[in-house]
Amino acid sequence: MNSLEISVRRTLSPKALPSSETLGFGKYFTDHMFLASYSTKKGWYDARITPYEPLPLDPGAAVLHYGQALFEGMKAFRHEDGKCVLFRPEFNWQRMCEGAERLCMVAPPKELFIEGIKALIKVDEAWVPKEKGCSLYIRPTLIGTEGFLGVRPSDEYIFFTILSPVSSYFGGGAKPVKIWVEQDYTRACPGGLGSTKAAANYAGSLKAATEAKKKNYAQVLWLDIQREYVEEVGTMNVFFVFDNEIVTPSLEGTILGGGIRNSVIELLKSMNKPVVERKVKLQEIRDGAASGRLKEVFGTGTAAVISPVGELAAKDWNIVINNNEVGPVSKKLYDELTGIQSGQLPDSKNWLLKI
Amino acid sequence: MNSLEISVRRTLSPKALPSSETLGFGKYFTDHMFLASYSTKKGWYDARITPYEPLPLDPGAAVLHYGQALFEGMKAFRHEDGKCVLFRPEFNWQRMCEGAERLCMVAPPKELFIEGIKALIKVDEAWVPKEKGCSLYIRPTLIGTEGFLGVRPSDEYIFFTILSPVSSYFGGGAKPVKIWVEQDYTRACPGGLGSTKAAANYAGSLKAATEAKKKNYAQVLWLDIQREYVEEVGTMNVFFVFDNEIVTPSLEGTILGGGIRNSVIELLKSMNKPVVERKVKLQEIRDGAASGRLKEVFGTGTAAVISPVGELAAKDWNIVINNNEVGPVSKKLYDELTGIQSGQLPDSKNWLLKI
Ligand SMILES: Cc1ncc(COP(=O)(O)O)c(C=O)c1O
Numbered sequence: 001m002n003s004l005e006i007s008v009r010r011t012l013s014p015k016a017l018p019s020s021e022t023l024g025f026g027k028y029f030t031d032h033m034f035l036a037s038y039s040t041k042k043g044w045y046d047a048r049i050t051p052y053e054p055l056p057l058d059p060g061a062a063v064l065h066y067g068q069a070l071f072e073g074m075k076a077f078r079h080e081d082g083k084c085v086l087f088r089p090e091f092n093w094q095r096m097c098e099g100a101e102r103l104c105m106v107a108p109p110k111e112l113f114i115e116g117i118k119a120l121i122k123v124d125e126a127w128v129p130k131e132k133g134c135s136l137y138i139r140p141t142l143i144g145t146e147g148f149l150g151v152r153p154s155d156e157y158i159f160f161t162i163l164s165p166v167s168s169y170f171g172g173g174a175k176p177v178k179i180w181v182e183q184d185y186t187r188a189c190p191g192g193l194g195s196t197k198a199a200a201n202y203a204g205s206l207k208a209a210t211e212a213k214k215k216n217y218a219q220v221l222w223l224d225i226q227r228e229y230v231e232e233v234g235t236m237n238v239f240f241v242f243d244n245e246i247v248t249p250s251l252e253g254t255i256l257g258g259g260i261r262n263s264v265i266e267l268l269k270s271m272n273k274p275v276v277e278r279k280v281k282l283q284e285i286r287d288g289a290a291s292g293r294l295k296e297v298f299g300t301g302t303a304a305v306i307s308p309v310g311e312l313a314a315k316d317w318n319i320v321i322n323n324n325e326v327g328p329v330s331k332k333l334y335d336e337l338t339g340i341q342s343g344q345l346p347d348s349k350n351w352l353l354k355i
Numbered sequence: 356m357n358s359l360e361i362s363v364r365r366t367l368s369p370k371a372l373p374s375s376e377t378l379g380f381g382k383y384f385t386d387h388m389f390l391a392s393y394s395t396k397k398g399w400y401d402a403r404i405t406p407y408e409p410l411p412l413d414p415g416a417a418v419l420h421y422g423q424a425l426f427e428g429m430k431a432f433r434h435e436d437g438k439c440v441l442f443r444p445e446f447n448w449q450r451m452c453e454g455a456e457r458l459c460m461v462a463p464p465k466e467l468f469i470e471g472i473k474a475l476i477k478v479d480e481a482w483v484p485k486e487k488g489c490s491l492y493i494r495p496t497l498i499g500t501e502g503f504l505g506v507r508p509s510d511e512y513i514f515f516t517i518l519s520p521v522s523s524y525f526g527g528g529a530k531p532v533k534i535w536v537e538q539d540y541t542r543a544c545p546g547g548l549g550s551t552k553a554a555a556n557y558a559g560s561l562k563a564a565t566e567a568k569k570k571n572y573a574q575v576l577w578l579d580i581q582r583e584y585v586e587e588v589g590t591m592n593v594f595f596v597f598d599n600e601i602v603t604p605s606l607e608g609t610i611l612g613g614g615i616r617n618s619v620i621e622l623l624k625s626m627n628k629p630v631v632e633r634k635v636k637l638q639e640i641r642d643g644a645a646s647g648r649l650k651e652v653f654g655t656g657t658a659a660v661i662s663p664v665g666e667l668a669a670k671d672w673n674i675v676i677n678n679n680e681v682g683p684v685s686k687k688l689y690d691e692l693t694g695i696q697s698g699q700l701p702d703s704k705n706w707l708l709k710i
């Protein structure tokens with residue numbers, strides 16, 4: 001692709017905008033989507049905006065048989081002046097590039113990734129919610145589309161982006177979530193795909209999440225393969241506030257390096273409350289709860305924002321954290337982060353990109 | 356679905372049959388495919404044979420984001436009398452059911468799975484090769500098709516089957532293959548998806564396979580997470596023939612229980628050469644090669660049939676097996692298995708199902 005020309009084919013039957021109360025997460029899609037195609041011979045071609053419509057895929061497509069699928073999750077926000085912004089899109093592009101490398105896929109160039117998303121949001125701008133706590137969730141996705149059988153990387157890809165207006169991920173407002181400590185199933189292991197946003201990682205996680213939900217837990221806390229160290233939550237990274245230390249598991253290849261994790265580390269630095277990234281033992285959490293040293297636990301994620309954790313439970317124990325209330329560190333971070341995202345606070349970190 | 360009614364829509368532009376010399380593996384698809392749809396509300400519905408054509412998928416489909424994709428690999432053979440048979444289709448159906456359970460998917464009922472495949476092969480019967488060493492590879496596939504975002508199991512599925520006339524998987528005839536012992540990447544770990552034919556498992560395997568291919572190795576030998584035990588090869592289970600013992604890694608949840616592995620165990624029993632299924636240390640293989648105790652190594656798989664392994668190599672060592680020649684056990688098993696499949700030998704195990 002020489003310079004980025006994006007063709008636009010508009011829908012003939014625009015949908016009604018959903019009301020902000022019914023949004024929830026990922027239930028509604030906007031009227032259009034962005035796509036670009038790749039083949040080994042042609043490189044990237046045919047950047048286009050089309051109505052949100054079925055994708056015709058070869059039944060032998062690599063994504064359907066060999067799991068070549070990688071996605072991103074980011075958000076756009078509408079400011080008081082009506083203008084829309086993207087939060088840290090370069091971070092997500094970078095992470096997609098790293099994931100593509102691991103999955104032997106071809107990542108879209110930065111311009112295609114970011115300009116495609118901007119152009120799409122311009123077309124569907126009416127869908128970016130204005131209401132506090134609401135935003136436009138953006139799902140860039142890369143899939144292998146060549147049709148063949150016999151395990152090898154695809155020579156053809158489609159990069160596409162779809163949009164969904166959302167409110168809160170857990171539906172429970174600011175109420176702390178209950179998390180199940182998973183000791184039977186494994187999400188990722190050394191030498192695997194854990195640090196990427198591969199569709200493959202989520203396939204393996206569904207059963208643990210479903211079983212946890214049946215027990216009334218919102219998500220699971222994944223442990224390392226020896227069940228000694230804490231890794232991350234279903235769709236969030238996790239932070240622990242001890243008396244005089246804030247810690248989060250270090251990125252050792254098995255957990256996803258979240259954009260909000262990274263942002264929270266930056267924000268805490270600016271507040272002179274630096275986070276230590278290190279291995280965190282499950283036993284340390286339990287001891288901290290017993291001794292009173294553990295003050296807060298919270299998850300971070302694009303969808304989940306900052307989610308205080310009120311309870312951690314496993315087969316034969318459970319701990320209640322901060323009396324099941326939102327703690328001061330979680331509250332402060334939530335206010336700072338959403339303040340910057342919504343334009344209420346200055347963008348001191350230069351995280352916002354105008355659309 | 357009450358009783359199995361399959362609608363048929365025939366192609367208006369049948370393709371030319373490829374000549375048996377050009378077949379290779381998974382390059383050509385037949386003229387038609389079989390599909391059936393599922394939704395939580397309706398159950399299974401609309402069993403149909405259509406031309407091989409693009410599948411229209413919602414861009415938010417679970418398979419594209421959360422990896423709900425599971426497949427099978429089986430074969431049909433043409434006998435001398437012109438009739439076609441399936442090899443152990445119940446085994447593959449059973450394995451798909453077990454995989455679906457793990458991935459929180461809904462498996463097709465047995466009748467739908469087997470009768471769908473039979474009906475499809477009847478329509479595309481001309482595509483079943485007659486030539487020795489050739490067969491019709493069958494790819495039943497189950498994917499989550501509901502469009503939504505937010506990690507949870509899909510409420511809608513499509514089960515489809517596509518067909519590909521094939522000759523040998525490795526392209527090298529009966530020449531033993533060279534296998535790379537993978538010590539950096541991991542295919543599966545306890546608590547994961549290793550025992551299923553989930554697309555997710557192959558996503559993680561591409562990089563290791565690609566790097567091995569660059570070094571001129573056909574596939575990789577996967578080790579357990581501690582790199583102590585031998586698990587399986589890229590698309591094959593693995594057997595080791597020692598002086599007075601034939602061994603294959605036991606099914607502990609991290610490796611795929613292959614249909615050919617199972618059949619080979621049965622055949623060896625009948626030959627009074629029982630196989631021991633147990634954990635196999637990599638060191639034991641190396642010691643066996645050094646002492647001369649290790650006589651043969653071979654892989655088993657639907658695509659690869661019985662593939663003698665001529666060399667195992669790792670970063671700082673390699674061993675040549677049986678002078679890089681096909682050994683007597685591999686040869687005997689290959690003859691027995693392909694003899695039964697092709698109808699040259701009696702179907703004493705009752706493995707063939709007439710179409
Ligand atoms: C497994 C997992 N961990 C962590 C996160 C948080 O990442 P981010 O902050 O980039 O949204 C996500 C994202 O949704 C996730 O799926």
Ligand SMILES: Cc1ncc(COP(=O)(O)O)c(C=O)c1O
Nearest residue numbers: 590591592611613614615656657
């Ligand atoms: C990872 C893996 N192991 C083993 C096998 C062999 O299984 P089967 O004998 O059922 O073909 C396969 C199948 O292709 C496979 O993909």
